[in-house]
Amino acid sequence: MSFADYDLVKYLANIVDILLVWFVIYKAMGYIRGTKAVQLLKGIFVILIIKFTSDVFGLNTLGWIMEQAITWGFLAIIIIFQPEFRRALEQLGRGRLFSRSAATEEENEEKMVESIIKATDYMAKRRIGALISIERETGMGDYIETGIQLDSKISSELLINIFIPNTPLHDGAVVIQKGHVAAAACYLPLSESPFISKELGTRHRAALGISEVTDSVTVIVSEETGNISLTKNAELYRDVSMEQLTELLQNELMSSTKINGTTSTRWNWRVKKNG
Template sequence: MSLIDFSFTDLPLLKFLANTIDILLVWFVIYKLIMVVRGTKAVQLVKGIFVILLVKVISDQFHLQTLGWMMEQVLLWGFLAIIIIFQPELRRALEQLGRGKFFARSGNQEEMDQSQLLESIVKSVDYMAKRRIGALISLERETGMGDYIETGIPLQSKISSELLINIFIPNTPLHDGAVIIQKNQIAAAACYLPLSESPFISKELGTRHRAALGISEVTDSLTIIVSEETGGISLTKNGELHRDLKLERFKELLSNELMAQNKSKQTSSTLWNWRGKKNG
């Protein structure tokens, strides 16, 4: 090997580290892309792409020339189709990247936002429960809720207890449906959530409770219900319903969930924040 052709990556240890970092970066990008499309119709399209790739591999293994040629054409023109079909998701990902939101924000900012979110929700829920004002509030977590946000009226408003209360005042334009909170903002109101089809749900539960259970079965969201019949406060998560919670117990459960989510984000983003500071 000549000195001209020498590269530091030719050293075994450095080459191993370079390959490891390369793989980690690829997996990180894939993970972020999955987070963008989760909870949207694009998930079904991604499954379809994997089926096409599987058929292509099988056709190559068994020398099925006609089928293999068809799959090649699908993959060849599929790239353009993906850009068209995934346009909303790609636009959202690029917007997040351009705003610096593709990577997690600082831990201090997250804690401030979560604290304000908790205070606003608890205050509004307390007010509505005492007056038996029905409410349905869903908090997006890791699973995207873009498709459900699109069914409602977009707001993109700063969270406040006053705004949440006004949304659910009876006979107002936005009171019927769910409020979806995304990235510590009120993304939309009057949203449609899927009703749970579980046969084990109590018949005494109304539409709000069924919708809260339904969305918790297909996403990892936290959903809060205030019953207009009883003023009871309930919370759903992962298909489980916690009914008729006292205000302090509700605040404790919600706080624990928000803190756990914040710690998870901080842990997953520590390396990337450190790299950014070092490069800066």
């Protein structure tokens, strides 16, 4: 092998090395998205910025404090987030941390949509009030922590049981995260919009409120009328039919539908917005 060939192999190895590092970082960020670890990372960046600023301007005391925080902070992180590290290592041992087939993802999305539709239809016919919020890109970890954490596989039977009147978990919202029922009896922020109809209650205000601060899709079943409503992107759509609900959830939550570009706006002009 000539010297030029050796340099080329070394150059390609460096490129592969960089790509692998970026791949690991990307997967790690996807794993912690929507968890408390995101806030931790923000805190670490703030400490690093303060440390850099103190070094530049010669703030020795502040720099020493930040250096101690960095030195002992990593040990504290390992202790505090020990369950998360253990879960990640377990998934790595099963070969599931960095591998997830598209077929499995699509199957889970289809089951989630089917379960929500079936449960909503059942509760609407019996006028059982319900509030179901589905997380998308924006993490809802802060709202999950306000409720009773379940981390259960989604099913229509579970959703129906949660909202049966006079049960411990029926009051509040169910938050679905990554195809699982993350928590029940969650508190969602109420919208302060003056354009909401006075006949709408707390469930609708909470559904609209969460749609104003996240990109979630939220389904509401009215306890008084049994009507189905839906919020997304700070818009409230009232009296949605089961056909419209099915079409929207498939378009918004199933990646295969998004990729195929079958999103339809037919349901938009058939429902009432806000008031």
